[in-house]
Amino acid sequence: MESGRRHPRPFGFRPARAFTAPWTSRRHCLNLIVHAEMSRAGWYDDDPDYDYRRFWTGREYEHAAEEVALRRLLGRDHVARAVDVGGGYGRLSKLLAGYADSVVLVDPSRHQLRLAADYLRAESRVECRHADAANLLLPDASVDLLLLVRVLHHVPDPRAAFTEFARVLTPGGKLVLEFANGANVINRLRLRLRGRSVPAEPISVAVASSGTDTKIPYVTHSPHRVLDQLRAAGFEVDAVLSVSNLRSARLKRLLPLPVMVAVERLLQPVLGPFWFGPSIWLRLHLPAGPLRPAGDLRSPGTTADSSASDP
Ligand SMILES: C[S@@+](CC[C@H](N)C(=O)[O-])C[C@H]1O[C@@H](n2cnc3c(N)ncnc32)[C@H](O)[C@@H]1O
Numbered sequence: 001m002e003s004g005r006r007h008p009r010p011f012g013f014r015p016a017r018a019f020t021a022p023w024t025s026r027r028h029c030l031n032l033i034v035h036a037e038m039s040r041a042g043w044y045d046d047d048p049d050y051d052y053r054r055f056w057t058g059r060e061y062e063h064a065a066e067e068v069a070l071r072r073l074l075g076r077d078h079v080a081r082a083v084d085v086g087g088g089y090g091r092l093s094k095l096l097a098g099y100a101d102s103v104v105l106v107d108p109s110r111h112q113l114r115l116a117a118d119y120l121r122a123e124s125r126v127e128c129r130h131a132d133a134a135n136l137l138l139p140d141a142s143v144d145l146l147l148l149v150r151v152l153h154h155v156p157d158p159r160a161a162f163t164e165f166a167r168v169l170t171p172g173g174k175l176v177l178e179f180a181n182g183a184n185v186i187n188r189l190r191l192r193l194r195g196r197s198v199p200a201e202p203i204s205v206a207v208a209s210s211g212t213d214t215k216i217p218y219v220t221h222s223p224h225r226v227l228d229q230l231r232a233a234g235f236e237v238d239a240v241l242s243v244s245n246l247r248s249a250r251l252k253r254l255l256p257l258p259v260m261v262a263v264e265r266l267l268q269p270v271l272g273p274f275w276f277g278p279s280i281w282l283r284l285h286l287p288a289g290p291l292r293p294a295g296d297l298r299s300p301g302t303t304a305d306s307s308a309s310d311p
Pocket residue numbers: 001002041044085086087088089090091092106107108109112131132133134148149150151154155
């Protein structure tokens with residue numbers, strides 16, 4: 001839900017029928033749009049003319065900042081199987097395909113999957129599937145790398161999704177995850193001025209951001225809450241980045257894009273531990289040993305924990 005569309009309808013979908021042989025078939029996106037009986041994915045399917053690709057016009061800096069973050073978090077990794085969860089039209093699947101032998105883009109929106117089929121036409125390594133973050137319809141321990149970007153703002157309670165991620169990832173498997181940061185420095189200052197602190201619960205920003213009575217959830221998250229939930233699902237944090245730190249219409253007018261991106265590149269790791277920017281990116285992994293039971297919150301010990309400043 002990332003533009004000011006009018007009159008979106010309620011969000012929701014039913015459980016899907018299982019896919020067959022998720023990793024054994026390498027069919028192309030064009031042939032794999034609809035495999036399950038799912039209802040539409042609400043807001044993203046409401047308007048057949050809605051094209052999420054247009055959202056990115058004028059947001060070249062944000063897109064470049066996210067590519068910098070993703071490349072940085074993936075480093076020299078190359079894995080066999082990656083999944084882009086809530087991949088939309090495939091904006092980041094293209095990049096992800098450079099780090100994996102095969103990529104599955106998963107999305108509950110048929111409309112996004114149709115756009116992805118077009119956008120990823122030339123990407124023979126990427127296939128598209130109809131599923132939800134909390135029910136990926138993939139076998140246990142079958143994925144080496146999961147990507148989740150700009151999706152958690154539609155998922156106020158991500159615990160079921162995190163449990164699902166831990167189920168499908170191989171031991172040692174990696175998760176790169178982004179969330180809209182309710183504790184960003186501007187929010188913190190605003191709340192401080194009113195004598196308040198950032199709440200642990202997700203903050204709904206739907207009406208404020210869209211000006212509509214949209215029913216699809218649109219929330220920012222508390223970094224501490226998200227980290228607790230990820231640890232409870234068995235993940236350990238390797239790295240934290242603060243992304244889109246220069247998101248400002250004025251700065252975008254003043255500074256050339258390459259300068260913005262160069263500064264952003266420097267700031268991401270420095271500001272990450274302070275939960276500075278509007279978007280936080282995490283790289284996590286599942287320990288290779290036996291899985292810990294859900295609910296086992298571990299002691300701090302990562303960069304993200306030790307310097308957490310979400311008040
Ligand atoms: C803002 S778009 C982001 C798309 C893509 N990840 C990107 O960064 O370009 C959000 C996407 O999340 C999908 N989505 C919403 N709720 C979801 C859920 N519960 N599980 C998986 N995807 C979901 C939407 O259908 C939409 O395609």
